[in-house]
Amino acid sequence: MNIRKLAYFIAVANNLSFTKAAQECHIAQTAMSRQITQLEEELGVKLFERDNRHVSLTEEGKDFYGHATHIVEIYREAVDQMDMAANRRRQNLRIGIGPYESILLLPFLKDFNSNFPQVNFSCLQFNYEQLSSRLVDGTIDVMFCIDHCADRAGNVKRFTIYDGPWGIISAFNHRFADREEVCHRDLSGETVVTMSEYNFYDYKKRLEGMDSNPAGFIRVNTYTAKALFVQAGFGVAFVPKFVKPSLYKELNFALLPSDEAYLSSFVCAWFPEKDNKFFNSFIKHIRNQSELLKGSEFY
Numbered sequence: 001m002n003i004r005k006l007a008y009f010i011a012v013a014n015n016l017s018f019t020k021a022a023q024e025c026h027i028a029q030t031a032m033s034r035q036i037t038q039l040e041e042e043l044g045v046k047l048f049e050r051d052n053r054h055v056s057l058t059e060e061g062k063d064f065y066g067h068a069t070h071i072v073e074i075y076r077e078a079v080d081q082m083d084m085a086a087n088r089r090r091q092n093l094r095i096g097i098g099p100y101e102s103i104l105l106l107p108f109l110k111d112f113n114s115n116f117p118q119v120n121f122s123c124l125q126f127n128y129e130q131l132s133s134r135l136v137d138g139t140i141d142v143m144f145c146i147d148h149c150a151d152r153a154g155n156v157k158r159f160t161i162y163d164g165p166w167g168i169i170s171a172f173n174h175r176f177a178d179r180e181e182v183c184h185r186d187l188s189g190e191t192v193v194t195m196s197e198y199n200f201y202d203y204k205k206r207l208e209g210m211d212s213n214p215a216g217f218i219r220v221n222t223y224t225a226k227a228l229f230v231q232a233g234f235g236v237a238f239v240p241k242f243v244k245p246s247l248y249k250e251l252n253f254a255l256l257p258s259d260e261a262y263l264s265s266f267v268c269a270w271f272p273e274k275d276n277k278f279f280n281s282f283i284k285h286i287r288n289q290s291e292l293l294k295g296s297e298f299y
Helices: 003-015 018-025 029-043 059-087 128-136 147-153 200-209 223-231 241-246 277-293
Strands: 048-050 055-057 091-097 119-125 142-146 157-162 166-171 191-194 216-219 237-240 251-255 266-270
Touching: 003 018, 003 029, 003 059, 018 029, 055 059, 091 128, 091 277, 128 142, 128 147, 142 147, 142 277, 147 266, 157 277, 166 223, 166 241, 191 223, 191 237, 223 237, 223 251, 237 241, 241 251, 266 277
Parallel strands: 091 119, 091 142, 191 216
Antiparallel strands: 048 055, 142 266, 157 266, 166 237, 166 251
């Protein structure tokens, strides 16, 4: 008896079909039947009742199923532990971030080394359109980005790391400079500095739907450029509240009212095939940190 035969037995028991179990295990149906027959001969009991149309577990099969699943689970856990032991000195993690996320990521990375001391990680920054492409082509393993960037990447796993408030930044001599709150109606007649890329027209339409009619737009591809143009008096810009602690002294931040919350949130996103014990530990760490973030100055 070996682990593979137990895995085949579990697959047939779960599917109650030799055909589906064979497909799931990527072997021929005849091979699956042969493996189950050999297992029954080794155990000296019949595990399945089967005819041309139906497959069902015998009472012995039901009893054996619990033991088999337990044995396979212990085996896989042992393999994972050995794999981690063999690879702990050479784990690599390639992080991708968008224009804002270097600010947002700081709380997540502060105790990263103490939690993952053996990880060699790299961090690459792109605009959002490039970032989603880099996840798709495998340049990065995981990305921290605005929600529409994750949408563009396709069938990714994700969770929200920031869904806090947004506001408007303006120059120190702008009419918004002494205000703590600005609503969308106030933007009428203003020039908006924006990083919107492939969804620019949707962006304009969304503003119009919120009773906001800017006089024009200046498009940039980095947060640094956005802050620069605002500081120079070219216009105002939307930013998430988490950038507020790092704003230039010459810039003012005015919060959007809670009933006019900006619609974009920030997420951590990756493809399902990246899942393994190490990667899942990293994701768990990020999830825990995102919960702590909710009680911080970023909100």
